[in-house]
Amino acid sequence: MQKHSFDLIIADDHKLFRNGLNMLLSTIFPHITIREAANGTDCLELIQESRPDVVLMDIDMPELNGIEATQKALQLYPDLNIIALSMHGDEAYYFRMIEAGAKGFLLKSSDIEEVKSAIENVMANQYFFSNELLKKMVDHIRFNNDEKVKTSVFSDREQEILELICKGFSNLEISERLFISKRTVDKHRANLLEKAEARNTAQLIMNAIKHNWINI
Amino acid sequence: MQKHSFDLIIADDHKLFRNGLNMLLSTIFPHITIREAANGTDCLELIQESRPDVVLMDIDMPELNGIEATQKALQLYPDLNIIALSMHGDEAYYFRMIEAGAKGFLLKSSDIEEVKSAIENVMANQYFFSNELLKKMVDHIRFNNDEKVKTSVFSDREQEILELICKGFSNLEISERLFISKRTVDKHRANLLEKAEARNTAQLIMNAIKHNWINI
DNA sequence: GTCAATATAAGTATAAATACCCATATACGA
DNA sequence: TCGTATATGGGTATTTATACTTATATTGAC
Numbered sequence: 316m317q318k319h320s321f322d323l324i325i326a327d328d329h330k331l332f333r334n335g336l337n338m339l340l341s342t343i344f345p346h347i348t349i350r351e352a353a354n355g356t357d358c359l360e361l362i363q364e365s366r367p368d369v370v371l372m373d374i375d376m377p378e379l380n381g382i383e384a385t386q387k388a389l390q391l392y393p394d395l396n397i398i399a400l401s402m403h404g405d406e407a408y409y410f411r412m413i414e415a416g417a418k419g420f421l422l423k424s425s426d427i428e429e430v431k432s433a434i435e436n437v438m439a440n441q442y443f444f445s446n447e448l449l450k451k452m453v454d455h456i457r458f459n460n461d462e463k464v465k466t467s468v469f470s471d472r473e474q475e476i477l478e479l480i481c482k483g484f485s486n487l488e489i490s491e492r493l494f495i496s497k498r499t500v501d502k503h504r505a506n507l508l509e510k511a512e513a514r515n516t517a518q519l520i521m522n523a524i525k526h527n528w529i530n531i
Numbered sequence: 532m533q534k535h536s537f538d539l540i541i542a543d544d545h546k547l548f549r550n551g552l553n554m555l556l557s558t559i560f561p562h563i564t565i566r567e568a569a570n571g572t573d574c575l576e577l578i579q580e581s582r583p584d585v586v587l588m589d590i591d592m593p594e595l596n597g598i599e600a601t602q603k604a605l606q607l608y609p610d611l612n613i614i615a616l617s618m619h620g621d622e623a624y625y626f627r628m629i630e631a632g633a634k635g636f637l638l639k640s641s642d643i644e645e646v647k648s649a650i651e652n653v654m655a656n657q658y659f660f661s662n663e664l665l666k667k668m669v670d671h672i673r674f675n676n677d678e679k680v681k682t683s684v685f686s687d688r689e690q691e692i693l694e695l696i697c698k699g700f701s702n703l704e705i706s707e708r709l710f711i712s713k714r715t716v717d718k719h720r721a722n723l724l725e726k727a728e729a730r731n732t733a734q735l736i737m738n739a740i741k742h743n744w745i746n747i
Numbered sequence: 748g749t750c751a752a753t754a755t756a757a758g759t760a761t762a763a764a765t766a767c768c769c770a771t772a773t774a775c776g777a
Numbered sequence: 778t779c780g781t782a783t784a785t786g787g788g789t790a791t792t793t794a795t796a797c798t799t800a801t802a803t804t805g806a807c
Contacts, residue, residue, distance in 0.1 A: 442665040449658040453629050470753060483734035483791065499755050502645035505795070506753095515763085516794075520736045523662050686783060699761065714786050720763070722783095731793085732764075 320346035322367040326358035328376045339427050355379025359387055360390050374401040374412065385415040396437040419443040469510060476503045480518055481529050538583040542574035544592045555643045578604050585636025585650055590617040590628065601631040606635040631711035635659040684726055692719045697736055697745055
């Protein structure tokens, strides 16, 4: 990959960051042509002028942010490879960058080897997530789940009944299936609502799915 | 990494798959020691006997599935590197494998190079997601927001009411919010049930989530 | 052996959802 | 212009869910 020349744009509002990354990438890729944009609008113009192979796109930029710039750029050139690049704390925006169509996702704390891998991967038409970002995603899932166990204290029986409710059985049907009184199921269901902090079946199920209390 | 010897367990209920993967990995890693387990229980025993560096864990196994086996294994040995390995269609379980503590995530359709990368990454204490899996995750996020409206068989009003139901509002509350009669909401709700082929609210919401008719 | 949590069950009451029936108005495409 | 889909609303009835109350038996932890 390094043998072939290719064009790249760095879009970021911090000049020093752009210049430094420019220097690093020029060292790694001898045949690279790099252009720099200080905001989303400039970046769009540069894209139309130079038709780059890859864009390193900061999410937080003035005038036009990275998400909007990505959307507009991909409307014009759907095959453009865009790598999102942001700081800690912007992780929430990565979902939007995914929706917008970015293919690579880097944190600014990444080392240059990861930037290199990301560029190579997206040019080979593959996705790339930085390891730190993967770790954050994984931690988020695991953290959410630890939280869940803490807040969801369903008993085995409640869990069993919750799953039957989700399958669409009425309390009467559940009672027949479990060989217990319908009134018992009524009570379990009431306890489920209370523990799930739900007003009704709809909220119970939404919460159950949000917090992974059941298998979908 | 290949220079140092290390131990690995392949846990999968298909003998031919285990044997084939064993052969491939032995070729790639000259100093590898591979053991095979046909189910989760056997795998746990093997782990206790041989304290491996890495476990390639199938999710769908008899007796004790990969998720439970991962949980138990990590209770015993928290630093054990476990790579989840599954077929298409099991993607829903990856969240559970993340919760359980797996560090790598491969599809059985991966090529051997990815397996190699996954093993090297988890032994270097990094996460690894196969590219195909990343693509699925990304597609899922993008699909959720684009396709949803297109495939929805609901009218705009029905969609609106469906979303309010999911938020836990009663028909009366919805009618007040939309300035229409409760009876109209009753009727919309009945149409929603019919179109969703659901018997009740529980099934309606489960179907809505399964088919991405709503945003969670 | 006591305490706490759980599973069981019931009384009573209201609120909500579901299942049928029906009608009218509007909009949109063939 | 004619039909279809949609949104609106009502009548009536039954079923189901929800909200209070209380009670007993069992289990397991301390």
